[in-house]
Each structure stands twice: as C-alpha cells, then as structure tokens.
Amino acid sequence: MRVLILGGTAEARALAAELVGRGVRVTSSLAGRVNNPRLPIGEVREGGFGGPAGLAAWLERERPDVLVDATHPFAARMTASAAEAARATGVRLVVLRRPGWPEGPGEVRVPSLEAAAAELAPGDRVFLTTGRRSLPVFAGLPGVWFLARSVDAPEGPVPGNVHVVLGRGPYDLDGELALIDQHRLGVLVTKDSGGELTKAKLTAARQRRLKLIVVERPPLPRGLTCVETVADALRDIGVG
DSSP states (O other): OEEEEEOOSHHHHHHHHHHHHTTOEEEEEEOSOSSSOOOOSSEEEESOOSHHHHHHHHHHHHOOSEEEEOOOTTOHHHHHHHHHHHHHHTOEEEEBOOOOOOOOTTOEEESSHHHHHHTOOTTOEEEEESOGGGHHHHTTOTTOEEEEEESSOOSSOOOTTEEEEEOOSOOOHHHHHHHHHHTTOOEEEEEOOOSSTTTHHHHHHHHTTOEEEEEOOOOOOTTOOOBOSHHHHHHHHTOO
8 A cells, every 4th residue: 555645744744654654655745844844754755746736647647545635734725736636536535634722711713814913903912823924914013013933934034023933842831931921922823723732822821811813724625524633544544
C-alpha cells in the first residue's frame, strides 16, 4: 500500500509514523510555508503541486492507494484541491481534522479575519496569533497595539503598532500568562485551530479575563466528511 499525506500538522506526522510502522509506503507533502519544518517519518516532498490539476497529475503518475488531507484546519484551498483531484482521479480521499476548541462563556466567534478586526477598538492591546500572513488585515487599525506571534518572521516591513515574537508550540500556561502580563494585553485574537499544542493561550486568556475573539474554521467542501483522530484515519485507510 502507498499513501500520500498532505500537511505538516502534528496529526500528519503522527499518522505517517503509524503507517510506516505498519509497513505502508508513505509520502508526506509539505507546502513549504514554514522554514525548517518538523519532518515526518518516510518520504517527504516539499513545495506545492500547482493547484488541483497538478495534484491530479501527480496522483495519476504515482497512483497511491489513498490520499490523506491532514492539512491545517484553515488550509481551505488545499482541501478544495485535494477533493477536486481525488474526484478527477478516483483516488480515495480521507480528511483528517483535529477537533476544534469548545466555545467558552463570553467568547466572540467570528467567520473571518476581517470580522475579527471589526471587533477591535482604539486602545486595545491585542495578542494576535492568527499567523504572519494575517498582519495586513489588522495592522492598519488606528489606536490598536498588537503582540503578534508566528513561527517565522513576517515578510516585509512590520508596522510600528505591531511587536512580533517568534515561537513554535507547544506553549505552556506559565509562559502565556507571562506574555499577557508583560505586555498588558487585553484581547486575544486567534483561530479555532484546535489541538493541545497552542491551547494554553486560551486558558491564560480566560484566567486573565481577556476579551477572546476566535475565528471559526472554513467549512469543508460540499460532500466531504472528516475523521478527528489518527486512529480513525488508520481505520478509514484500512490498516487500523
């Protein structure tokens, strides 16, 4: 059996390790958006495919038995490409998505980054953890100051109202509380990425009674369903 896994998530790495341990030939495809990514076990392919047509061409040429989309829950374009390429080639598709975080009391849930920005007001000091590519949505807001955390530094100049800290999860509660206290933060803006690696910021924000704004996940393409655990993905692939 051969499996192509899309994504550099913790779940993708765990799935690759489980499959290789069962004697499955695994190719993991990383989009290359993060410098020095954590590499999974097995064969690794870095760089995009060139959209759904390019992915379909790879599937036709290499003929894996299963295509697994284990990309980030907000990688909507990649998921759409995987669905289209799977339909075009007849390769079986399994979508693996870790569960989102449960909504807490007083939490503001919004459908987009732009809607999150609209919730902010002059004088807010914001802990922004929505990724470096989201900075243009927020940086022009007058009177709002941001502590923006990302894995890699933003491309291009950073606006004066944005202080960037670099970091890669897992994060611990004490560290998150210290950041909030040091920078006198009053708002957390984040995405509903789910998982344990970055969950401590939510706990810290609630302990310090920050306003919590969470961007909801994009919906899956019509007709797709997902599994939420590596064990479920292994069963769907047929090796669990």
